[in-house]
Amino acid sequence: xxxPSDGSFVGGLEGGFLLQSNGAVTGGAVYSIALPPSQTGxxxxxxxSGSASVTGTIDGQNVTLTATAGAQTFSLxxxxxxxxxxxxxxxxxxxxxxxxxxxxxxxxxxxxVPSVTGVVQGSFHSTGSGAVTILKDQDFSVTGSLVQxxxxxxxxxxxTGTLTFQAYPCMSTASVNGQISGNSLILQIITPDGLNAxxxxxxxxxxxxxxxxVSSSSxxxxxxxxxxxxxxxxxxxxxxxxxxxxxxxxLALGSSTxxxxxxxxxxxxxxxPAQLLGLAPTIQTFSLxxxxxxxxxxxxxxxxxxxxxxxxxxxxxxxxxLPSFSEVDNCSPSPGSAFxxxxxxxxxxxxxxxxxxxxxxxxxxxxxGAAPSQCPPFLPAAxxxxxxxxxxxxxxxxxxxxxxxxxxxxxxLEPSTPEIDFGAEAVSETSPAQVVTFxxxxxxxxxxxxxxxxxxxxxxGQTVLLPRPLTPGAMPGxxxxxxxxxxxxSVSYVCDIDPVSKVPNFKITADACSGTLLAPQQSCVVVLxxxxxxxxxxxxxxDYFLELNTLQCTSSTTSNCEIDSGRFPVExxxxxxxxxxxxxxxxxxxxxxxxxxxxxxLQITLYNDPADLNSATINFxxxxxxxxxxxxxxxxxxxxxxxxxxxNITFKPKVKGFDQGSLTITYNGGQTQIINLRGxxx
Numbered sequence: 160x161x162x163p164s165d166g167s168f169v170g171g172l173e174g175g176f177l178l179q180s181n182g183a184v185t186g187g188a189v190y191s192i193a194l195p196p197s198q199t200g201x202x203x204x205x206x207x208s209g210s211a212s213v214t215g216t217i218d219g220q221n222v223t224l225t226a227t228a229g230a231q232t233f234s235l236x237x238x239x240x241x242x243x244x245x246x247x248x249x250x251x252x253x254x255x256x257x258x259x260x261x262x263x264x265x266x267x268x269x270x271x272v273p274s275v276t277g278v279v280q281g282s283f284h285s286t287g288s289g290a291v292t293i294l295k296d297q298d299f300s301v302t303g304s305l306v307q308x309x310x311x312x313x314x315x316x317x318x319t320g321t322l323t324f325q326a327y328p329c330m331s332t333a334s335v336n337g338q339i340s341g342n343s344l345i346l347q348i349i350t351p352d353g354l355n356a357x358x359x360x361x362x363x364x365x366x367x368x369x370x371x372x373v374s375s376s377s378x379x380x381x382x383x384x385x386x387x388x389x390x391x392x393x394x395x396x397x398x399x400x401x402x403x404x405x406x407x408x409x410l411a412l413g414s415s416t417x418x419x420x421x422x423x424x425x426x427x428x429x430x431x432p433a434q435l436l437g438l439a440p441t442i443q444t445f446s447l448x449x450x451x452x453x454x455x456x457x458x459x460x461x462x463x464x465x466x467x468x469x470x471x472x473x474x475x476x477x478x479x480x481l482p483s484f485s486e487v488d489n490c491s492p493s494p495g496s497a498f499x500x501x502x503x504x505x506x507x508x509x510x511x512x513x514x515x516x517x518x519x520x521x522x523x524x525x526x527x528g529a530a531p532s533q534c535p536p537f538l539p540a541a542x543x544x545x546x547x548x549x550x551x552x553x554x555x556x557x558x559x560x561x562x563x564x565x566x567x568x569x570x571x572l573e574p575s576t577p578e579i580d581f582g583a584e585a586v587s588e589t590s591p592a593q594v595v596t597f598x599x600x601x602x603x604x605x606x607x608x609x610x611x612x613x614x615x616x617x618x619x620g621q622t623v624l625l626p627r628p629l630t631p632g633a634m635p636g637x638x639x640x641x642x643x644x645x646x647x648x649s650v651s652y653v654c655d656i657d658p659v660s661k662v663p664n665f666k667i668t669a670d671a672c673s674g675t676l677l678a679p680q681q682s683c684v685v686v687l688x689x690x691x692x693x694x695x696x697x698x699x700x701x702d703y704f705l706e707l708n709t710l711q712c713t714s715s716t717t718s719n720c721e722i723d724s725g726r727f728p729v730e731x732x733x734x735x736x737x738x739x740x741x742x743x744x745x746x747x748x749x750x751x752x753x754x755x756x757x758x759x760x761l762q763i764t765l766y767n768d769p770a771d772l773n774s775a776t777i778n779f780x781x782x783x784x785x786x787x788x789x790x791x792x793x794x795x796x797x798x799x800x801x802x803x804x805x806x807n808i809t810f811k812p813k814v815k816g817f818d819q820g821s822l823t824i825t826y827n828g829g830q831t832q833i834i835n836l837r838g839x840x841x
Contacts, residue, residue, distance in 0.1 A: 160233075160250060161266040166195045168259030169203050171252075172211060172226055172233060172267075174341015178312040184215040187314035189340040190228040192259050206258040207231070210314035222246050230256040235267055244271045272342045272373055273381050273412075275307045275318055281382075281418030283324060283389060284557045285406035291329070291396045294404055296547060296561035297427075298420055300325040301410065307339060315340040322348075322410075326427060329396035329404050330356060342373040344383060350393060357390035359383075359408055371408075378452060380413025384555065407555035416452035418554045422460070422500075423450045424546070424562045431512040431566030435601055436722040437712065440485075440513035445562060447490060447508060447548060449500035458499045462490060462508065463547040484544045484564065485511045514542060514568025516723045542566055570728070571601035571721045572677065572709060578730040579705075580746030580835045581689040583737040585771050590689040591743045592668060595729055597685070597707065599677040606710040606719045607683070608636040609674030616654030619661065619694075625650045628711035629724045636673030637685060638706050639665045643727050650725070655703055659694030665703060665731055666690055672707075676719060689733055697736050705729040734832050738771035738800070739824070741834070749810040749838035757789075758810040763834060765824075769800035776800070779826050786820020787812050788836050812840030 160171035175188030190211045193203035207229040215224035217239060224235040230253075237248015251263035280302050287295030305320035315338040322333050330348075333356060337346035346359040359371050376382045384407070392403040411417035425446045434441060449457050464486040490506035491498040500506065544564040551558065575596040584590050599605050614635050617623055626633050627649050639655040655663040669686035677683060687705070691697055704727040710716065711724035734745050742764045752758045767777050777798040784790050789811065794804035812818045820836035 163260070163262045163265060165260070167262070168255065169193050169195055170205075172228070174272075174343055175211075175213065175314040176310045176312055176316060176340075177213065178310065179217055182216050182218055184213070184217055184224065186213040186312040187211065188213055188226060189314045189343075190226070192228065192231065192255060194258070207255065222248065229258070230254075231259060237267065245269070270342070272339075273375075275305050275339055275344065275373060275381070275383070275412065277304065277412045279303050279305055279320070279322075279383070279410040279412050280415065281408065281410040282420060282554060283327065283406055283408050284420075284553070284555050285404055286557060287404065287406075291404045293543070293563065294328070294396070294406075296557060296559040297563065298560055299327040301408070303335075303410075305335070305410075305412070318344060318346065329391050329393045335359070339373070344371040344373055346371060348389075348391065354392075356393050357403065359389045376411060376414045376417035378414045378416045380411055380417055382414070382417045383410040383412070384408070407557050409554045419450060419452040420554050420560065421449065421451035421457055421550050421552045422548055422560055423448045424548065424560060426562075428562055429510055429564045431564075433567040433569050434512070434514060436514050436517060436568045436570060437601075438513070440511040442509055442511050444510070445508040445546060446505050447500070448505040449502055451502065451552065454502045456499055456501045457550060457552070459497045459549075459551045460490070460500060461495070461497050461549045462486075462488060463495075463549070464544065465547075466542070466544045481513075481515050483513060483515050483542050483566070483568070485513075486546065487511075508546060510544070510546070510564055512566040514566060516542070517568040517570040517726070542568065568723070569600060570723055570726060571599055571603075571605045572597045572607070572707060572728075573600050574707075574728045576729065576748055576837070578732060578746065578835065578837070579687065580744050581731070581733045582741030582745040583734045583739065583832065584689055584691050585736070585738075585768070586691050586693050588690070588768075588770070589666075592686050592688050593744050595685050595687070595705070596682050597672055597677070598682040599679055601721075602679050604676050604678050604719050605721050606631075606676045607672045607674065608634055608708045608710060610670075611635050614638055614654065616656060619656040619658040620653060622651050622653055625652060625725050627725070628713050628716070629708050630710065630716075634708045634725070636708050637667060637670060638708075639663055639667070639687075639703050639731065640706050640727065641701075641703050643704060652706065652727075657692030657694045660692045662692060664690065664692050664695050664701060665705075687731070689731075691733075697733070700735045701731070701733045703731045705731060732835075736773070737830065737832055738768045738774040739777055739798075739826070739832050740766040740768050741832070742766065745833060746835040746837070747808060749836070751839045751841045752810050752812050754812050754815055754840045756811065758838070760807040760809045763806045763808070764803055765794060765798065765806065766803040767798045767800050774800045775827075777826050779824070780829075781825050783823040783825065784820070785823075786836060787814075787818055787838075787840075788820045788822070790822055806834075808834075808836065810836070810838040812838060815840045 162169045170191045170193050172188045172190050177184055177186035188211050191208040193205045211226040211228040213226045220239045222237045222239050226233045232253045233250055235250040237246050239246050246269045249264055250267045254261045282298050283301050284298045285294040303322035308317035318337050318339050320335050334349045335346045348356045350356045371383050389408040390405050397403040409418035429443045488508040545561050547561045549559050579593050581590050640652040641655050642653050644651050666688050672683035675683050706727050709721040709724040712720035712722050747761045749758050789809045792806045818838050818840050822834040824832045
């Protein structure tokens with residue numbers, strides 16, 4: 160409906176449904192009447208909106224309609240096109256009693272919209288948001304079906320259906336539920352567990368609904384497009400205080416090409432298998448193809464290659480500033496220049512991966528373990544890059560298409576566990592010993608640096624910079640540190656030194672690694688105990704790291720060395736203070752187990768230490784078991800000072816890969832002790 164020339168109001172009837180029977184017309188329409196803004200740049204103020212009843216007649220090609228919209232009445236006259244798809248004419252309105260004035264002779268037009276029913280196919284083009292910027296510009300295929308409710312002459316009709324997202328990490332399937340009025344469609348997205356995951360047409364974090372427009376496609380059928388994006392709030396793509404993912408969705412009914420993107424990258428992502436540092440690069444390729452459904456040549460295509468998250472195209476890693484990833488292609492005449500592809504023409508993009516760093520603790524941290532917030536120097540264990548193709552056209556408003564690339568580097572020396580969990584101990588007591596083994600996985604010998612007379616730790620609590628490169632005499636081969644943080648091209652740390660006793664809380668009681676030249680596949684053993692010191696706060700437990708220093712490879716040191724020397728591969732954790740002791744510790748390693756099969760039991764002995772200053776009868780209130788683990792015990796309901804009992808825990812993985820769990824022991828009014836459980840499904 161055209162706005163009045165005097166600007167007294169904007170809006171009017173916005174769409175609905177009509178029923179015709181023997182020339183009589185009944186139905187309903189959504190309406191919204193707003194007062195124009197008082198000044199330039201301001202927004203109109205809605206003063207009346209809702210559903211209007213519609214009555215009238217159609218006599219041949221002549222149309223007469225009357226709509227009652229709150230305080231106003233709209234009278235429409237016009238004609239119906241010969242194919243009955245369009246009505247046009249003029250309208251007049253009554254006074255709106257403060258919400259618009261009486262008008263006459265204004266133009267109106269209505270277009271018939273096909274029913275939103277049938278099989279849909281299209282794509283979701285993520286624009287990334289909050290914690291999921293890594294998804295930015297990636298395009299995911301979407302299929303499904305929609306069903307529009309029966310036209311009963313109401314102002315709106317229901318629309319329901321299901322959608323399947325291919326390879327989208329935030330969501331695989333969803334149901335949709337909403338309504339359509341005219342060509343405006345609002346659809347809520349419901350996950351299989353019944354949660355509202357967002358709304359097609361509304362960005363995450365926005366409270367005002369926005370509409371998906373239904374329009375005809377030049378290739379037949381109709382297209383549904385959310386101009387303001389599509390918000391998702393699923394667990395895998397939403398962190399605290401972030402709105403979730405957002406992007407552009409295009410769904411086509413009755414057309415196999417209306418939402419087809421102009422270019423295709425095959426595969427959609429590259430993942431390099433884990434490989435040792437320092438080896439010759441491995442190569443994988445993308446094929447870029449012009450799949451534009453219009454069959455035209457694509458001009459002005461461009462490639463961009465960057466690492467994540469730094470955006471530095473040189474991809475510095477570890478401390479040698481050499482690239483882990485590199486890219487070459489036969490698409491463009493020179494790097495970064497524009498190029499063209501004729502219909503169905505393809506070109507090849509080759510990605511090389513030669514990892515320059517590793518972070519052995521990160522697989523555990525990615526599943527909830529407490530590890531350093533950043534991995535030296537600033538990249539996670541799975542190093543990542545993004546290939547982006549810029550196109551001059553798109554099935555939506557985003558003309559960039561991204562493909563993620565990832566690869567993991569393996570150090571020469573790998574620990575037998577990423578974490579050693581000690582239970583609680585009192586000051587002056589010492590825990591049972593625990594063992595970590597380092598194995599040389601490479602094809603060359605590696606020298607673990609020998610001990611030094613005085614470790615460069617400074618005073619208790621003093622921050623020390625890890626020197627680069629690492630050479631004999633500069634650092635001990637092994638030491639425990641309390642914290643780690645990136646510092647420029649190196650790492651700073653604080654040694655484990657108690658300010659009162661001047662001795663560490665974690666003691667290396669046996670060390671067969673320091674000063675050893677480990678041959679390929681040779682192992683060495685380190686034994687540690689936890690002996691809490693009087694000047695160290697234990698209230699929340701300790702979370703320290705075992706630093707491993709090997710001879711560092713440089714341009715002049717090329718043998719018996721390691722590229723990413725100077726790492727923190729083993730996390731050392733303790734439980735909060737308690738008279739409840741654990742032997743051998745507060746963690747169990749189950750190794751590899753076939754999916755669906757039950758492991759042999761591993762045991763932990765609980766002991767109520769009568770020498771603890773807080774010793775008292777321990778009254779158990781229940782165990783909380785998480786993960787694919789089973790537990791039995793002979794502990795009963797209580798444990799007197801000096802008493803002990805045994806926990807038997809088994810592992811039965813449901814999935815392949817690293818499978819973490821925990822057993823939380825609750826007692827005496829809410830106190831807890833945690834046993835960390837680790838295994839790998841195969």
